[in-house]
Amino acid sequence: MLKEERQKYILDQVHLHHRVLLNDLSESLNVSIDTVRRDVKELDSEKKLKKVHGGATSFGFMTFTKDDGNIYLKSKKISIAEKTVSLLTDGQVILMSGGTTNMEVAKLIPKKLVLTVFTPSLHVAMALLDHENVEVIFLGGKLLHDAKFAVGGTVVNALSQLRVDMCILGTGYLDAEFGLTEFDWEVIQVKQAMIRAAKKTVILTVSDKLHSVQKYKTCDMTAVHTLVTELDPSDPLLDSFRPFDLVLV
Amino acid sequence: MLKEERQKYILDQVHLHHRVLLNDLSESLNVSIDTVRRDVKELDSEKKLKKVHGGATSFGFMTFTKDDGNIYLKSKKISIAEKTVSLLTDGQVILMSGGTTNMEVAKLIPKKLVLTVFTPSLHVAMALLDHENVEVIFLGGKLLHDAKFAVGGTVVNALSQLRVDMCILGTGYLDAEFGLTEFDWEVIQVKQAMIRAAKKTVILTVSDKLHSVQKYKTCDMTAVHTLVTELDPSDPLLDSFRPFDLVLV
DNA sequence: AATATTTTTGCAAGTTTTTGCTGTTTTTGT
DNA sequence: ACAAAAACAGCAAAAACTTGCAAAAATATT
Incomplete structure (x- = not known):
């Protein structure tokens, strides 16, 4: 060597x-x-x-000052990502949306794990391509300049022809009453199509984004099968979600 | 031997x-x-x-952080990219393949220029998204791990529904007799579809790759409308291409 | 066609680089 | 402060590199 x-x-x-x-x-x-x-x-x-x-x-990670909001948030996201990766099994076909939390998931996927992943996110696709055993299929379409995320009819259309094991949605705002909400209308369309295309819907959310509501609604809590946060599943902050038929991780 | x-x-x-x-x-x-x-x-x-x-x-073997790629080739590629950018006009709809030369083109596009670009290359798409006035549409499909390039039926299919002004192909091997050749069969399929979808085909090639032949053929020289190299258009190295009906830049 | 010249190739001797091991010093956590 | 883990320095064997040289092959010359 x-x-x-x-x-x-x-x-x-x-x-x-x-x-x-x-x-x-x-x-x-x-x-x-x-x-x-x-x-x-x-x-x-x-x-x-x-x-x-x-x-x-790596240079980005050496300063572990908990006072720094960004680093703190990042470690929360890593702990979410670790929990999420443990939900994956060999041979699965999954959908992944964008966002930094999903990025961490993509990075943490074990080298040995064999997966097929569809995604409309440039960053997630890039991170997934580091894994030899992950087949990556990009859902093409018009790219949003800021989010580096494909939206529009092409994406929704391609998704309508899929029936995959699981879809992993990151970076949303979650509330027991109003469900999953976002502030970008075009992103909503894609995420809804992702949910329709998957047997199970997994939502990743840092606790800061719990109990907040944004302009547009992606789906109700009833559509969610698994909710992953950095908190312990028994944490009282999650109480309002317990009435629903979902798994807390 | x-x-x-x-x-x-x-x-x-x-x-x-x-x-x-x-x-x-x-x-x-x-x-x-x-x-x-x-x-x-x-x-x-x-x-x-x-x-x-x-x-x-290969150069770029350690390319995850900074460009470890060689400086001589890079300056050649930048001069090619400059010439290529001068071929673009406001409002055009174009196709761009992958490769480092096309990356330089993407970076050098003027901020004011209004374009619509279709590409199956993750890196090119990423670079294009820095430009506010460029609409980027990613041609989705199965991604190649090493080239970060989408291939397969989905890409070819999407391309078959396009009729764009120009397609810009980088990183090929060019020979007057054998035309444009490559060593990846799947990439060939996509590039051929790109050529079919465009009114004009522009080839970008550093002079090192002139007069070399690879395993698979993308197209004949007759399909090429413009050939961009880092050389002066009158350079004798380009003589063998003059019989064809193409523009040397 | 025969000979001279240049280029290419393989070999051998000597040098440098890399690597793992030894024992010693420094750092870390309790 | 002390034990354990990690870093360091020096050393020796192995692998890789350099250089010079002569045989072989290719090219040019007469």
């Missing part, structure tokens, strides 16, 4: 998981810990990652 | 697998390791691949 391959693998792992242990690298690369150490040292001096005691981190 | 054949084989392997070991090459080519070493050294000095300890990699 070439040194360059090793270093690429290390950088991929760091970018994927934000942090990585030298021991794990040594094992999965089948080289001594010293070699890994030397590689990481080199990559660090090239400013491609940050070496820390026992491992390495 | 001729030296040219050997070097072509080496380049093909590098393009295909992104990395290659000198030992493997020596064995599959039935020449001594020294000969392979010299070949690779030569190709490296011509900036066609990157020699590393024990083997060679």
Whole structure:
């Protein structure tokens, strides 16, 4: 194996998981810990990652200050993503919407897992393509400049011809009474089509977005099969959702 | 076996697998390791691949962070992109394939220019979305893991319903006799559909890729309306293309 | 056609790079 | 402060690289 391959693998792992242990690298690369150490040292001096005691981190993740709202939110999203990934099984065909939470899900999918994923999100598609065993099918259409998300008749039409195992929707506002709401009309159309095309609907939401209502409605709570938050399923914040026939994770 | 054949084989392997070991090459080519070493050294000095300890990699092998791609090729590509952008006019509807040259085109499009662009390339789509006045429509389909490019029936089908002003094809191998060739069969299908859907076909090629032939053929030279290279249009290297009814830029 | 010249190829000796191992020093968590 | 884990430094074996050289092949010359 070439040194360059090793270093690429290390950088991929760091970018994927934000942090990585030298021991794990040594094992999965089948080289001594010293070699890994030397590689990481080199990559660090090239400013491609940050070496820390026992491992390495990507530059975005090293500052773990809980005061910083963004980082805090990100770790919530990662914990949601971890729960979501555990819902996936080999051979499934799924739909994924866009948003940062779904991005984290895409990154955290195990390398071994065999999946077929349809998505209208450029970012999610890009992240999924890192996984050799995931077949990625992009739902083409007019792209929104800000969300990098395909919308319009083409997408809805393509979705109407699908019947997949599960659809994973991120970045929505959720309320027990009003259901799932958004502020972009075109996105709504696509998400509704996604829900129709899937046997099960999984909603990912950080607790901050619970009990808020936006302009347009995607669906009622009755259409939701699984609700994933960063909270413990028994958390009182989730009480208002318990009357519905859904799984809390 | 001729030296040219050997070097072509080496380049093909590098393009295909992104990395290659000198030992493997020596064995599959039935020449001594020294000969392979010299070949690779030569190709490296011509900036066609990157020699590393024990083997060679393609440029952009480590491309996840910054552009590790080679600077010589890049400046050629930028000059091609500049010429290409000057062919565009307000209100046009165009098709763009993938590849790094088309990426440069996408980046160089003036902010004021109003365009509608269809593309099956994730990277090009992403770059185009930076431009407020460009409407981007992604041609959805199964994505290739390495090229981040959509292929398959869906793409070809969508293209069959279009009639656009111009299609811009990058990253091909061009030869006066054999026309435009590639090494990926699925990509060929899409590019052929793109040519059929457009009134004019514009080919972008760095001079290194002139007069080379790959396994599969996209189209004859007769299908090409404009050929853009980094060379001066009067350069003798382009002589073999003059008999055809095309514009050299 | 025969000979001279240049290029290419393979080989061998010496050098550099890489890698894993040793023991020692530094850092970390309790 | 102390034990455990990690980092460091030096060393030796293996792999890869360099250089010079001579045989072989290709090309040019007479």
